[in-house]
Amino acid sequence: MDTVLSVAVVAAYVVLLTFVAVRARAAREFEEFSLARRALPLALVFGSLAATYVGPGFSIGFVGRGFKSGFLFLAIGLAYSVQNIFVGLFVAPRLRALKNCHTLGDAIGQKYDRKCHILAGVISVGLCTGFAAVMASAGGVVLSDIFGLPIWSSVTIVVGVTALYTTFGGLRASVITDAFQFTTFAILLPIMLLIVLGFHLQDGATVFAKQASVATSEGFSSTSPIEIVGLLVAFLLGETLIPPYANRALASRTTQISRNGFILAGVFCVIWFVVMIALGITARSIIPNDTGEDFVLLSLVKSVMPTGGYLLLLVVLVSVVMSSLDSLLNAGAVVFTQDIVKPFVMLTDNVALNIGRAATIVIAAVAAVGAVFVPSIIDGLLICYTIWAPAILPALIIGLWIKKPRPLAGILSMGVGTIVAVTFKFIFPDLIGIPAIIPALGSALLAYVLGHWIESIKSGA
Amino acid sequence: MKILLLVLVAIAALFAVASGVWVAIALISAISSRRA
Numbered sequence: 001m002d003t004v005l006s007v008a009v010v011a012a013y014v015v016l017l018t019f020v021a022v023r024a025r026a027a028r029e030f031e032e033f034s035l036a037r038r039a040l041p042l043a044l045v046f047g048s049l050a051a052t053y054v055g056p057g058f059s060i061g062f063v064g065r066g067f068k069s070g071f072l073f074l075a076i077g078l079a080y081s082v083q084n085i086f087v088g089l090f091v092a093p094r095l096r097a098l099k100n101c102h103t104l105g106d107a108i109g110q111k112y113d114r115k116c117h118i119l120a121g122v123i124s125v126g127l128c129t130g131f132a133a134v135m136a137s138a139g140g141v142v143l144s145d146i147f148g149l150p151i152w153s154s155v156t157i158v159v160g161v162t163a164l165y166t167t168f169g170g171l172r173a174s175v176i177t178d179a180f181q182f183t184t185f186a187i188l189l190p191i192m193l194l195i196v197l198g199f200h201l202q203d204g205a206t207v208f209a210k211q212a213s214v215a216t217s218e219g220f221s222s223t224s225p226i227e228i229v230g231l232l233v234a235f236l237l238g239e240t241l242i243p244p245y246a247n248r249a250l251a252s253r254t255t256q257i258s259r260n261g262f263i264l265a266g267v268f269c270v271i272w273f274v275v276m277i278a279l280g281i282t283a284r285s286i287i288p289n290d291t292g293e294d295f296v297l298l299s300l301v302k303s304v305m306p307t308g309g310y311l312l313l314l315v316v317l318v319s320v321v322m323s324s325l326d327s328l329l330n331a332g333a334v335v336f337t338q339d340i341v342k343p344f345v346m347l348t349d350n351v352a353l354n355i356g357r358a359a360t361i362v363i364a365a366v367a368a369v370g371a372v373f374v375p376s377i378i379d380g381l382l383i384c385y386t387i388w389a390p391a392i393l394p395a396l397i398i399g400l401w402i403k404k405p406r407p408l409a410g411i412l413s414m415g416v417g418t419i420v421a422v423t424f425k426f427i428f429p430d431l432i433g434i435p436a437i438i439p440a441l442g443s444a445l446l447a448y449v450l451g452h453w454i455e456s457i458k459s460g461a
Numbered sequence: 462m463k464i465l466l467l468v469l470v471a472i473a474a475l476f477a478v479a480s481g482v483w484v485a486i487a488l489i490s491a492i493s494s495r496r497a
Binding site for chain 1: 462463464466467469470471473474475476477478480481482483484485486487488491492
């Protein structure tokens with residue numbers, strides 16, 4: 001591979017991306033930085049949501065899973081789609097309808113109290129930083145693999161470029177660049193699948209069906225039922241309404257756009273998983289069987305595409321990583337300003353905007369350092385899923401639906417959910433033999449019920 | 462049945478491409494009018 005050509009392609013991509021980001025303009029007010037003035041149309045909400053969902057896990061990871069276990073992961077991925085459609089139908093419109101709400105912390109603060117607001121903010125910033133570290137790590141691996149750079153310098157380049165346009169443009173730049181990145185990979189990867197199906201599989205239908213059947217059987221025989229349950233729960237709840245998704249729900253022009261954006265993104269997930277898994281299945285008759293999961297997509301492209309195709313893949317992978325990373329950096333910065341600083345200090349709009357920008361840079365720096373410690377893309381994501389769902393979801397979703405949410409229920413649910421998730425994930429990972437998200441979610445729900453009951457008795461209701 | 466599977470996969474790929482085109486049109490419209 002000609003390194004000069006690779007550098008030229010990446011540089012051209014970065015220039016084009018910068019042009020798009022500049023056209024999105026720098027944010028001038030905190031409302032613009034955090035919620036793009038609540039003016040996003042449906043296509044941009046959908047494109048930005050889908051671009052943020054489709055990170056390295058849903059592209060490289062799913063192609064690898066399709067290669068090893070066929071359509072098994074399509075069934076697991078469907079849980080993710082169902083979750084999005086449910087969020088679109090039942091949660092996003094309620095969230096969008098709240099007044100003066102910039103973040104999930106705001107929503108929780110409005111439903112419970114200030115303590116819950118701040119705790120939700122702290123958990124959200126921590127999780128956004130964790131997710132950002134996973135994305136930074138993936139971006140570093142891609143650039144390092146292609147240019148032979150040390151991993152730290154690759155991470156610095158990916159995080160630096162992303163932080164630059166996110167710091168100045170805020171959510172508007174994040175959404176606009178997401179749409180650009182979505183366009184890049186949503187067109188290029190499916191076209192590559194069509195090329196492989198049309199030109200690289202002899203007796204295509206028979207070979208594809210046979211490989212799909214063999215791989216899916218292998219997948220079911222090598223995955224225990226309890227593992228499948230754990231994965232289903234993680235995919236169903238682990239990423240539900242994480243801060244960047246909540247920001248897009250809140251920034252939609254209307255409640256209807258908020259609802260439809262999530263529903264369409266959920267439907268798109270199904271289509272996307274089919275395409276990624278099909279790429280993995282086709283790879284079984286093209287590349288060696290012992291190829292590592294994370295290298296299936298790369299090896300397939302090298303085998304079937306000319307040099308130009310490989311360079312396109314490079315652009316696709318950089319898009320996939322940056323579109324998720326920018327959303328996380330912006331969401332983390334908005335949450336920090338709105339949920340952690342604002343409850344303590346009255347801020348003018350200009351100061352809030354500057355704090356948001358500074359927070360973007362700090363979160364980017366911490367994520368870049370943390371990227372070195374990320375075990376692997378999927379493992380890193382699963383750690384974040386395990387903590388997010390029990391820590392926030394019971395308090396948020398129940399709070400949005402019941403008439404009188406009790407602050408004690410919110411704080412107990414968030415605290416217990418976080419502690420149990422961390423305990424079973426890091427301190428005693430082998431103690432119970434089931435994924436930590438399940439006991440953590442159960443504990444959070446029990447803690448919520450307990451808190452609600454105690455306060456109901458106290459207030460005599 | 463085998464053909465049906467392949468056709469479904471091809472349709473999914475075409476839908477994904479169509480989604481990309483739809484968002485691209487919205488993006489061009491947004492940046493040309495500087496509305497987002």
